Amino acid sequence: MTERVDPALGAPEAVPAVTGSLLAAIDGPAGSGKSSVARTAAERLGFGILDTGAAYRALAWAALRTGIDLDDAAAVENLLDLWHYDITLQGTQRVAVRVPAFDGLPSDEIDVTAEIRDHSVSGQVSRVSKHPAVRERLNAMFRTIVAESGLPGVVIEGRDITTVVAPDAPVRILLTARPEVRAQRRAAELPGLSPEQVLQDLIARDAKDALVVDFLNPAPGVTLVDTSELDFEQSVAAVTDIIRGAQAHQASARPEEETA
Numbered sequence: 663m664t665e666r667v668d669p670a671l672g673a674p675e676a677v678p679a680v681t682g683s684l685l686a687a688i689d690g691p692a693g694s695g696k697s698s699v700a701r702t703a704a705e706r707l708g709f710g711i712l713d714t715g716a717a718y719r720a721l722a723w724a725a726l727r728t729g730i731d732l733d734d735a736a737a738v739e740n741l742l743d744l745w746h747y748d749i750t751l752q753g754t755q756r757v758a759v760r761v762p763a764f765d766g767l768p769s770d771e772i773d774v775t776a777e778i779r780d781h782s783v784s785g786q787v788s789r790v791s792k793h794p795a796v797r798e799r800l801n802a803m804f805r806t807i808v809a810e811s812g813l814p815g816v817v818i819e820g821r822d823i824t825t826v827v828a829p830d831a832p833v834r835i836l837l838t839a840r841p842e843v844r845a846q847r848r849a850a851e852l853p854g855l856s857p858e859q860v861l862q863d864l865i866a867r868d869a870k871d872a873l874v875v876d877f878l879n880p881a882p883g884v885t886l887v888d889t890s891e892l893d894f895e896q897s898v899a900a901v902t903d904i905i906r907g908a909q910a911h912q913a914s915a916r917p918e919e920e921t922a
């Protein structure tokens with residue numbers, strides 16, 4: 663399912679509450695398995711998955727392509743006024759942006775699914791995610807996407823989902839692993855880079871991102887899932903078990919609510 667969202671419509675006062683379907687919020691540092699583990703868990707549960715980092719990456723990609731200064735909050739906000747952003751919540755992930763009226767860019771939608779994972783974007787994305795006003799706009803967009811998804815459940819993953827975007831979600835997980843373990847796993851999918859280089863990059867990005875939000879320590883009520891000693895399947899099972907537990911709890915609480 664593809665959602666087209668205009669962030670300009672997502673001003674804080676216009677944002678629908680994140681209610682209805684079961685929402686599972688997952689945060690974690692770079693390379694902790696948010697995309698892969700959370701996505702597999704969501705698929706097994708029949709839920710949608712909203713990868714919020716993809717929006718920051720797409721915004722950084724668009725800023726780089728249009729030549730604006732990523733450190734200039736007003737310029738990045740102006741870009742948010744002009745772009746359209748699409749992301750799939752189910753099936754193979756597809757991320758697309760349309761940025762009209764910029765030199766050298768076609769006004770039609772561009773599929774950026776692969777390009778936003780490039781090292782050149784990963785290395786610059788923290789420059790757009792550091793702006794509080796940009797975060798507010800994107801957070802409003804995320805809440806709108808979830809509220810309008812019509813899905814029985816959505817897993818939403820990022821850095822500040824358990825604390826800022828959906829602090830009332832019935833499931834809130836901080837997914838983590840030791841930096842060396844994360845670097846080893848990430849290096850296995852990036853043959854050109856050594857684990858040492860990947861570790862340096864991960865640590866540098868986490869340090870920049872941690873200046874803005876805390877995704878290294880679980881907030882009160884957030885369940886810590888450390889996968890350092892777990893394989894992929896065990897990690898997925900840990901996450902799905904927590905979500906299934908919340909589903910069962912919600913189902914058992916519902917008849918009481920209805921008769922109250």
Ligand SMILES: Nc1ncnc2c1ncn2[C@@H]1O[C@H](COP(=O)(O)OP(=O)(O)OP(=O)(O)O)[C@@H](O)[C@H]1O
Nearest residue numbers: 692693694695696697698699847889892893894897
């Ligand atoms: N428990 C695990 N055991 C083995 N490999 C794992 C485990 N968890 C994640 N991985 C692998 O680690 C790599 C990084 O995971 P992933 O891309 O999902 O992290 P991420 O948190 O989304 O990273 P980023 O924030 O940089 O986008 C992937 O290759 C994934 O398959």
Ligand SMILES: Nc1ccn([C@@H]2O[C@H](COP(=O)(O)O)[C@@H](O)[C@H]2O)c(=O)n1
Nearest residue numbers: 714715716718787788791820821822871
């Ligand atoms: N909720 C979020 C999600 C992401 N970011 C920023 O985006 C970058 C890319 O995120 P990935 O999950 O794809 O690694 C990340 O480094 C942050 O700068 C964010 O700020 N908040």
